[in-house]
Amino acid sequence: MLGFPIPYPEELLYSTIARAGVHDGETSPKQLLDKVFNNRSVIATVDLPSHIERLASQYRDSLGLDLRVLISRHTLWPIYSPFLPRERIRKLNRWMSGTSQGAAHLASGIAASRVKAKTNLYVCDECLKEQKSKYGECFWNRLWQVPLVKVCPLHGPLYTTNIDLDGEHRHSHIPVESSRILEPLKIESADRVFANQVVELFQVQNEGISFSQWTEFYRRLASNLGLLRGRRIDHAKIHEVVLEFWGKLWLAEAGILPSDTETSWLRGLFRKHRKSFSFSEHIVVLSALSNGTFGIRNAIAEASSMMISRKKTSVRGQEPVNANELSRDQIEWERLLEQSHPKEARQHSPALYARLYRNHRDWLMQINSANHAENKSVNKRVDWPQRDRQTAKELRCIFEKLSKDLYVPHLSKTFLIHQLKHRATVEKNLYRLPRCSALLSLYSESTDEYQARRLTRAYLMTKEKGLEIKRWSLLREAGLSDERMTDTVSALLRNILSEKTHSQI
Template sequence: MLGFPKPYPEELLYSTVARAGVHDGETSPKQLLDQVFLNRKVIATVDLPSHVQSIAQQYPENGEPSTASLIDQHTLLPIYAPFMPAERVLKLREWMTGSSYGAVHLASGIAASRVKAKNNLYVCKQCLLEQQSIYGEGFLHRLWQVPLVKVCPIHGALSRTNIELDSEHRHTFFPIDSVERINDVLIDNQDQVFAKQSANLLNNYCEGISYSQWTLFYKRFAANQNYLNGSRIDHAQIRETVVKFWGKKWLEGVGLHPVDAETSWLKSIFRKHRKSFSFAEHIVAITALSEGQVNIAYAIQEAASLKVHLDSASTRMPQTDVIFESPTSPDQLQWLALLSECSPKLARNGNKALYARLYRNHHDWLMAIDLAFHTESSVVNNRVDWPQRDRQCARELKHIIESLADYLDAPHLSRTFLIHQLNQRATIEKNLSRLPRCEFLLSKYSESTTEYQARRLVRAYLVMKEKQKEIKRWSLIREAGLSDERMTNLVSELLTEILRD
């Protein structure tokens, strides 16, 4: 399409495409899809659109803006990327570049998340007036569409519009002039705080933070904000602060009121991370504990800068992530050197003065380190060099995982399946507690039932499409070897989405 408009600062790509249609005088949605994407099946997606490359190709002169910068600056990826494992972000970016068959939403965890995407388009009427006077036309600002955001930080309450995003008009990019405002959203003071933190997220793209880094970040954060009870996290106190800061009503309104149970998201976020938490959960926890003082973008940079050593004792035991300070004093270094040779008990008996100094000055650190080394020396069978065995098996495991990663036909990559591909599977299975690297790889890469079923569904879809078979619900299920009874909820959502495309 000639003269395709460039996106304005913070404009959603959805809005840029809609403007392109207006500039070109293109009134038929299908024609617009043909012109921009050469594909009439493209869905007008607001948050994490696919086919971004087709948009980048509209700017042939100097290749700017690039696909990557369009994704970073004109989609909602920045609110998800800092909280997902690096390889998942990479996959998402690939899918957003090309086509995704609904996989983007599944992989980003939006479908599974407590925090749902908005069902309607939202606008700030004051911003629209200002855009009109500056640019001569209005456009959709990214922040308006961020889940749970109800206000424009400058002007106040957003307005809900008549444009439903999951409706039969899924292939239409609605121009801003065709949008009707239905009502202003009801807001509280907390909504201002939440919207500002969300804006901070959008403006500071970051990715590649591991679960271990987030785990360590929250342990340190709790310590720095004085939420420790001895060397333990004071979950009760944290919950009290969060509820007091945000208010029960507001938290319930956004679906994040932390229950007083082991399964509460708030407890989990201060424990070892095994899954991604949503941007909203991070904002709620970090803002409340710092009494609004810590910018979420700063917290993310902090987490990204943390060094987590896979080869230190700390990964052997989750609780040794509680090393709040890096060992920099001569006493600490001397203690570590001693522990590499003997048990904490022997080290203590032989160096009472050193132990006493550490006890006084670095208590939490000392407890965590001793616990790690103590457990290891008392449990481990010394005839086997477990760290070495661990490294060797982890290499083997990594190789297996890599060779299967892009293989759509692979069997269910469950923990058991992966272990059984290893040469010494029986030993490994029985001694996983001594093999932290292997354990880490297994928990990171083994596939859940949902992930496996989703993969089969996508594979079946691609096969049928390639053979140009007519895709019906029953035929797709049969090709994928699934059944309604066994299908998980998420997969049946994905199925509905695929069929709608």
């Protein structure tokens, strides 16, 4: 199709296809499918569409809109990918790039998850106005369609539209302009916390964290937060904190109110993971236990850096750690490849290589060739001063971007390092990288600074909305409490509140 439109930031591919129809004056949905996909039976899918390779081929290479970019920035893929084992993500990616429709949903486990996809399309009225004045047309933003998201973090409640996805519109890509905007959703402050976490999730690009890594992450989290009784997880306490933070009603409406029983999903999250948990379950637990201070993005960064203990490896390491997951040997090989070439890895662990060759030959060949290509240009004898300069430059760029955004998570040293391309190398060799160490100290936020930022953010948001500035609502919005607040931040809060009184007089 000539002149296929370029997706706007955060626009769903569903929406780009709809706009293609409008630009082309194509009124028949079937003909539009024919023009775009050369296939009339494609189902118009909002969350995880397939046939994306076909869309990617519509763009010139110089635009950089390849399959990967389209999947990660213009579909709901990022809310699922960090929570699925790698093997299933690979399957999902294959499905999204090319073939079957329903299978993509099946592959991601969404069909079986407790959180159901939205059945109608939603909009933020204010965002639509902004889009119209900025671009001259409107589009469907992906945040609006995320299950359980009810609010636009910038403006307010989302509005239901008359576009019902299961019924008559199955094969049509409907432009926003053709929808009718119905009533706004009822929201509460928990909805804002949730929506902000989904925004964070959209910024993460992570392809799979194993069940063992998530298991280890939550074990450590419980221990760090003192949620243990003796050496056991204090499930009752966790249950109480989660219900207190979100409210029973909110959780019930979301369909994830944890039961009191042994088999509740909440208990399962703190035990050995045998299946995936949904993004909403992770968000609910992390926000509640940290009182909104530990974001999903930090959690993903930490979980993906968890090393899996090998103590329990039994017979030859061939059994998978969990169903749908890589075997211990495969995990070990992946870890070796993070640091060395396939050839070096083979010399280092010939027995491991031999076992993999026997049991997972196709997989081995595939991963080796992928790593071979990636590492070709890497000089194995690292020029540290050069690496230091390059990384410092990268760090400056990253910080420049992050510092403009009041909503980024705590800018700790670890968090900053995790944004870097060679994060593992940097972490291990920081003593060889003096410029980077200095910049990290300069850029990382102290607790004081981080709390102050959250308070400022809450203050600005309240003001922008024209709401009355109240102490309790500021604290709640900022995820602060009297016990946690540092002295400096208490002083800042007093200032804000006294300023408010003055301006009212």
